[in-house]
Amino acid sequence: xxxxxxxxxxxxxxxxxxxxxxxxxxxxxxxxxxxxxxxxxxxxxxxxxxxxxxxxxxxxxxxxxxxxxxxxxxxxxxxxxxxxxxxxxxxxxxxxxxxxxxxxxxxxxxxxxxxxxxxxxxxxxxxxxxxxxxxxxxxxxxxxxxxxxxxxxxxxxxxxxxxxxxxxxxxxxxxxxxxxxxxxxxxxxxxxxxxxxxxxxxxxxxxxxxxxxxxxxxxxxxxxxxxxxxxxxxxxxxxxxxxxxxxxxxxxxxxxxxxxxxxxxxxxxxxxxxxxxxxxxx
Numbered sequence: 001x002x003x004x005x006x007x008x009x010x011x012x013x014x015x016x017x018x019x020x021x022x023x024x025x026x027x028x029x030x031x032x033x034x035x036x037x038x039x040x041x042x043x044x045x046x047x048x049x050x051x052x053x054x055x056x057x058x059x060x061x062x063x064x065x066x067x068x069x070x071x072x073x074x075x076x077x078x079x080x081x082x083x084x085x086x087x088x089x090x091x092x093x094x095x096x097x098x099x100x101x102x103x104x105x106x107x108x109x110x111x112x113x114x115x116x117x118x119x120x121x122x123x124x125x126x127x128x129x130x131x132x133x134x135x136x137x138x139x140x141x142x143x144x145x146x147x148x149x150x151x152x153x154x155x156x157x158x159x160x161x162x163x164x165x166x167x168x169x170x171x172x173x174x175x176x177x178x179x180x181x182x183x184x185x186x187x188x189x190x191x192x193x194x195x196x197x198x199x200x201x202x203x204x205x206x207x208x209x210x211x212x213x214x215x216x217x218x219x220x221x222x223x224x225x226x227x228x229x230x231x232x233x234x235x236x237x238x239x240x241x242x243x244x245x246x247x248x249x250x251x252x253x254x255x256x257x258x259x260x261x262x263x264x265x266x267x268x269x270x271x272x273x274x275x276x277x278x279x280x281x282x
Contacts, residue, residue: 001140001181003032003065004090005147009155021155033069040066061092091137091144120198127265129193132237132257139184146177183207193240193253195265198273200242202253217273219245223266225259242266 009025040062047053054063068087119125150173157166190205200220202213220242227238238259242251256262 001143001147001177002028003036004088005144006151007087008148009151029069033066036062036066061089065090065093091140119196123196123198125194125196126269127195127262129195129253129256129262131188131191131255132235133188134235134237135255136184136188139187140181143177143181143184146173146180150174150177179207191253193256193262195262195269197269200266200269202242202251213251215242215244215251217270218277220266220270221245223263223270225263227259 006025006028009021040059043059043062044050044053053059068089150170153166153170153173157163160166186205186207190203190210192203194201194203199214199216201215204211222243224241224243225238226241227233227236232238236258237255240253240256240259240262242253243249244251
């Protein structure tokens with residue numbers, strides 16, 4: 001977060017009156033890039049398929065996070081201002097978290113508590129559907145803005161007659177940054193659909209409290225994907241509408257990735273459940 005939030009300060013450091021910021025930013029950049037570089041090398045070293053990791057999305061994102069610094073340091077390529085803007089691509093590191101929770105939960109699919117519900121006897125989670133990664137990236141805009149604003153206030157008002165008042169404003173900015181980041185994290189990581197062999201569970205988390213709806217396949221009358229619009233279609237982003245047997249009861253889960261695939265999985269489980277029920281009746 002901080003390695004991205006300080007990027008506007010790099011642009012301020014080019015102003016003649018604020019050259020003093022440049023040395024502090026360079027030190028911070030050295031520390032953060034050193035951490036990113038060590039992480040990248042350890043990922044390569046610990047991966048069984050090293051070339052596969054280097055060419056994977058995670059490997060490319062990790063490399064992009066460190067290359068602008070080294071290019072600028074050794075004078076390779078374009079102007080330094082371009083490398084400052086390229087640092088914005090570090091935000092893509094957040095996108096590699098997609099699916100981490102799926103593999104984590106599915107690997108511990110025994111008798112563990114999932115969010116606000118417990119698994120039934122012989123119930124297994126077959127798929128976990130999170131919101132599209134772009135929703136998380138968009139949710140980071142507010143925390144990044146407030147973090148950058150707080151840092152700018154601290155740096156440019158230190159030693160001024162009203163520094164105490166400005167410091168209070170910076171505290172407010174950092175507090176808002178934490179709140180918005182936590183909100184974005186909840187929306188992305190814990191607003192999920194659990195598809196099990198018995199039911200579909202929709203879980204929605206807010207800053208204060210959560211809501212969980214469990215729907216057995218018998219109670220579902222229809223499942224409809226909705227990704228109308230060019231940008232939704234291009235990004236593979238859409239909504240899922242689950243109609244139930246209750247009158248006027250339609251549950252909507254918004255901004256999921258590949259909604260048609262999710263609907264296909266739910267429909268497949270519904271058919272299997274109906275066939276199993278027919279065999280039991282016969």
